[in-house]
Structures are given as structure tokens and as C-alpha cells.
Amino acid sequence: MTLTIDRKEDLQFRVMKNANWKKPVYETNGLNVWYGTSHALKNIDLTINDKEVTAIIGPSGCGKSTYLKTLNRMVEIAGEVTISGHITFMGNNILDKAMPVELLRSKVGMVFQKPNPFPKSIYENVAFGPKIHGIRNKAMLDTIVEDSLRKAALWDEVKDRLHKSAYGLSGGQQQRLCIARCLAIDPEVILMDEPTSALDPASTHKVEELISSIKNDVTIAIVTHNMQQAARISDRTAFFLNGEIVECNRTSMLFGSPSDQRTDDYINGRFG
Numbered sequence: 001m002t003l004t005i006d007r008k009e010d011l012q013f014r015v016m017k018n019a020n021w022k023k024p025v026y027e028t029n030g031l032n033v034w035y036g037t038s039h040a041l042k043n044i045d046l047t048i049n050d051k052e053v054t055a056i057i058g059p060s061g062c063g064k065s066t067y068l069k070t071l072n073r074m075v076e077i078a079g080e081v082t083i084s085g086h087i088t089f090m091g092n093n094i095l096d097k098a099m100p101v102e103l104l105r106s107k108v109g110m111v112f113q114k115p116n117p118f119p120k121s122i123y124e125n126v127a128f129g130p131k132i133h134g135i136r137n138k139a140m141l142d143t144i145v146e147d148s149l150r151k152a153a154l155w156d157e158v159k160d161r162l163h164k165s166a167y168g169l170s171g172g173q174q175q176r177l178c179i180a181r182c183l184a185i186d187p188e189v190i191l192m193d194e195p196t197s198a199l200d201p202a203s204t205h206k207v208e209e210l211i212s213s214i215k216n217d218v219t220i221a222i223v224t225h226n227m228q229q230a231a232r233i234s235d236r237t238a239f240f241l242n243g244e245i246v247e248c249n250r251t252s253m254l255f256g257s258p259s260d261q262r263t264d265d266y267i268n269g270r271f272g
């Protein structure tokens with residue numbers, strides 16, 4: 001099923017795109033982030049390619065979540081945060097004060113460690129974003145809800161209980177619902193912060209399959225502590241350490257033939 005929805009923000013984004021923008025989706029150059037005086041990210045240069053899965057790995061506290069949250073400007077919610085450097089999203093400088101954050105977030109979905117469905121029905125969770133963006137037509141909303149739940153491999157499990165509370169779903173189903181909720185706004189990118197760390201192995205497997213099945217349609221950046229997971233599902237992997245990027249490469253290269261001894265030590269469990 002092909003959805004053609006003329007959304008206001010898409011039009012705005014087309015206007016905002018640089019004429020020569022092609023790929024990658026995100027380019028980060030010389031990014032520094034401080035929480036107060038604590039230097040959390042140091043001179044990060046990183047590219048997130050279109051329609052790829054980029055995994056971000058590294059020991060606790062190395063800045064993985066901070067980086068992810070900088071990509072949709074959520075990091076600023078933390079309070080006393082200072083950011084320097086450059087991040088472009090589809091050619092637009094997202095650190096520019098003139099950048100409308102709502103517009104950015106309408107193109108960039110986020111999935112967290114703990115599933116966070118709204119206290120609403122399954123249907124209303126998925127329809128929420130499209131409604132916010134002005135879609136009121138019931139048939140169109142029905143189509144978006146079904147299409148998003150199918151893409152999230154959840155439709156068959158919930159089609160007979162769409163109007164029941166999302167809280168009645170299992171943790172794994174709730175996480176797939178959160179991914180369906182992202183897909184419903186037709187995002188360019190989904191940022192995932194340890195999306196399976198609260199799930200059992202069977203639910204983790206379903207979410208990994210789901211990531212593999214949607215990656216032709218949407219770019220994904222995923223923070224994970226699970227190196228097997230990074231190796232299974234990602235195209236490229238970035239290794240962070242103490243707020244810096246040690247190495248970023250094709251996943252097979254980074255795990256098969258790391259170019260930095262610290263990467264080798266980390267992926268072989270010698271620290272972290």
C-alpha cells in the first residue's frame with residue numbers, strides 16, 4: 001500500500017533543503033557538548049548515512065545517549081547545556097537558533113529504552129502524530145494506523161483490540177507500538193536509545209527483525225550495549241569512549257578488523 005499524504009511540514013522541508021543535498025542524512029563536525037562544566041562530547045565527527053542502520057556502542061557514560069539526543073535537540077531539555085560545532089540534517093544546520101525544533105522532530109522519531117506508550121488506545125497511540133499534523137480524515141487515519149502497525153509487525157497481534165488500552169500490551173509489543181507511532185509520521189530517521197535492553201530475548205528478536213524490515217524506508221541510529229546486536233543489525237558502527245569517537249567503520253570491519261587497540265579491547269570484553 002502506498003500512502004501519498006501532502007503534509008504541510010514536508011512542503012516546508014522541501015523548501016528548507018539545500019539544492020545540492022543528497023546524502024548523508026546527518027553530518028556532525030566538531031561537535032562538543034557540556035553539561036555545566038562537564039565535557040560530555042568532544043569534537044565528534046560522524047556521518048549517518050541515508051537508509052542505513054548506524055550503531056553507537058561504548059561503555060557506560062561515554063556519551064552515546066547525549067549524542068543521540070543532540071540529533072533531535074532533546075539534549076537541551078537537560079538544562080545547563082552548551083553545544084558547539086555543526087550538525088546538519090538533510091543539509092540544514094539544526095544547531096541554528098532559527099531551526100524550528102518541531103519541524104526537525106516531525107522528521108526524526110525517537111524510541112527509548114523503556115517503552116512509553118501514551119495512556120490511550122492502541123489506535124490513538126498510532127494516530128496521535130498524524131492528528132497533530134492536521135490529518136482528520138477517518139479513512140486516512142485508519143490507513144495510516146494499519147500501515148504503521150503492519151510495518152511494525154504488530155498488526156496481526158492487535159487488529160482485534162485496536163481500541164483497547166496500549167497498557168494491556170506486553171513490553172515487547174509496547175516497544176513495537178512505539179516504533180509504529182514513529183512510523184506513522186513518516187519520519188526520515190528513527191533514533192533508538194537501547195530499545196531492547198528492557199526486553200526478553202524473544203521480544204528483542206522481533207524488534208531486531210522489525211529494524212531490518214524497515215531500514216529500506218527509514219534511516220536508523222541505534223545506541224546499544226549489546227555488541228552482538230550491533231553486529232547483527234547495523235551497517236556501520238561508531239565506538240565512543242570518554243566522550244570521543246575512537247573509530248567508525250562498516251560494522252563487519254569494526255568488529256572483524258578494528259583499527260584502534262581500544263576498539264579491539266572493548267569489543268573483546270577487556271574493559272567496559
Ligand SMILES: Nc1ncnc2c1ncn2[C@@H]1O[C@H](COP(=O)(O)OP(=O)(O)OP(=O)(O)O)[C@@H](O)[C@H]1O
Pocket residue numbers: 035038040058059060061062063064065066067078
Ligand atoms: N542531564 C545531565 N546532566 C549532567 N550530566 C549528564 C546528564 N546526562 C548525562 N550526563 C553525563 O554525561 C556523560 C555522558 O552521559 P550519556 O548518558 O550520554 O552516556 P551513555 O554512553 O549514553 O551512558 P549509558 O550507556 O550509561 O546510558 C556522563 O558522564 C553523564 O553522567
